[in-house]
Amino acid sequence: DTGVSQDPRHKITKRGQNVTFRCDPISEHNRLYWYRQTLGQGPEFLTYFQNEAQLEKSRLLSDRFSAERPKGSFSTLEIQRTEQGDSAMYLCASSLWESETQYFGPGTRLLVL
Amino acid sequence: AQSVTQLGSHVSVSEGALVLLRCNYSSSVPPYLFWYVQYPNQGLQLLLKYTSAATLVKGINGFEAEFKKSETSFHLTKPSAHMSDAAEYFCAVSRIIQGAQKLVFGQGTRLTINP
Numbered sequence: 001d002t003g004v005s006q007d008p009r010h011k012i013t014k015r016g017q018n019v020t021f022r023c024d025p026i027s028e029h030n031r032l033y034w035y036r037q038t039l040g041q042g043p044e045f046l047t048y049f050q051n052e053a054q055l056e057k058s059r060l061l062s063d064r065f066s067a068e069r070p071k072g073s074f075s076t077l078e079i080q081r082t083e084q085g086d087s088a089m090y091l092c093a094s095s096l097w098e099s100e101t102q103y104f105g106p107g108t109r110l111l112v113l
Numbered sequence: 114a115q116s117v118t119q120l121g122s123h124v125s126v127s128e129g130a131l132v133l134l135r136c137n138y139s140s141s142v143p144p145y146l147f148w149y150v151q152y153p154n155q156g157l158q159l160l161l162k163y164t165s166a167a168t169l170v171k172g173i174n175g176f177e178a179e180f181k182k183s184e185t186s187f188h189l190t191k192p193s194a195h196m197s198d199a200a201e202y203f204c205a206v207s208r209i210i211q212g213a214q215k216l217v218f219g220q221g222t223r224l225t226i227n228p
Contacts, residue, residue, distance in 0.1 A: 004156070031213050040122075042203050042218030043157070050213060091156055093216075100145050100164055100207060100214045104156035 002026075004105035006092050012111045013082055020078045021108045025094030032075050033102060034067055036060065037089040046090075049075060082112045115140045115206045119219035127227045132191040134222045136178075136204030139185065145207040145214065146187045148178055151221075152200045160202075163187060174198070199226045 005024045013019050025032050030051050035043035046065070047057045051072040061067075064082075069075040079086055089109050093102040120135040138144055145164050149157040161172025168180045174197075178189045187204060201221045207214040 006156075033213075033215075035216075040220070042117075042205070042221050043216070045215050045217070048213055048215065055213070056215070093157075095214070101159060101162065102214065102216060104149075104158070106154075106156040109154070 004092055004094055004103055006090075006105040006108050008108055009106060010109050010111075012113065014113050015082060015084060017082055018078065018080045019082060019110065020076055021090055021110075023075045023077070023092030023094075023105060025074070025092070026103055028096070029094035029103075030072065030097050031095045031099075032069055033093040033095075034075070034077055035091040035093065037091055037107070038087075043091055046077075079110075082110075084112050086110060087112045115144065115208045115217050117204050117206050117217060117219035119202075119204050119222050121222055122220065123223045123225065125225040125227060126194050128196055129193050132176075132189070132194045132198065132224065134189040134202050134204075134224065136187045136189065136219060137185050138187060138204070138206045140206055146178075146180060147205040147207070147216065148172065148176070148187075148189050149203045149205060149218075150200045151203065157203065160189070194224075194226050196226050196228065199224055 007022045032049040034046040037043040049069040064080045089107045091107045092105045095102045116139045147162045148160040163180045171177045204219045205216045
């Protein structure tokens with residue numbers, strides 16, 4: 001069990017560029033979550049996968065955001081045409097089927113200039 | 114809808130003193146409650162959780178929390194603070210969405226330990 005990993009850990013981009021983040025959950029965890037955390041706030045739910053199916057999306061996830069989990073293992077979160085307001089820490093978490101405990105990765109910190 | 118309020122965005126205690134971080138929740142159904150800790154530039158680590166078993170929950174690093182339904186509270190305590198406890202602490206309540214647990218977090222409490 002190597003824990004949840006995220007890549008990259010830091011990303012600086014210019015406004016209008018596209019960025020993609022990757023999350024590798026703990027192996028055999030079939031549930032995967034994405035959260036966003038802005039400075040001084042608690043994390044906010046973005047979206048959730050059960051295996052490869054995306055089952056819920058927050059209204060925070062605008063049309064510029066897309067998430068995938070094509071084979072039910074790793075997941076990617078893409079932000080198109082980034083805006084300064086997208087600057088935040090993007091956290092990924094995973095859990096086992098019917099478990100209430102989510103294990104978080106170290107996060108990807110995005111700065112949009 | 115479930116929500117969490119953490120009282121005090123900053124708490125400062127002396128090393129060796131009692132740590133008390135306050136959390137009140139709102140939930141229309143019996144909640145699952147969690148405390149997570151976040152060190153600078155890191156993800157969240159689970160300290161402890163309440164899942165409708167014992168009301169006094171013990172976690173890692175000497176922390177514990179007591180679920181009080183009558184007060185809708187889930188305060189986090191540690192008898193003696195250590196310098197390594199300095200971090201951001203988040204209380205969370207979970208809401209079930211299609212069988213999974215969506216976490217709703219409070220705004221966090223930054224704990225500072227004075228030598």
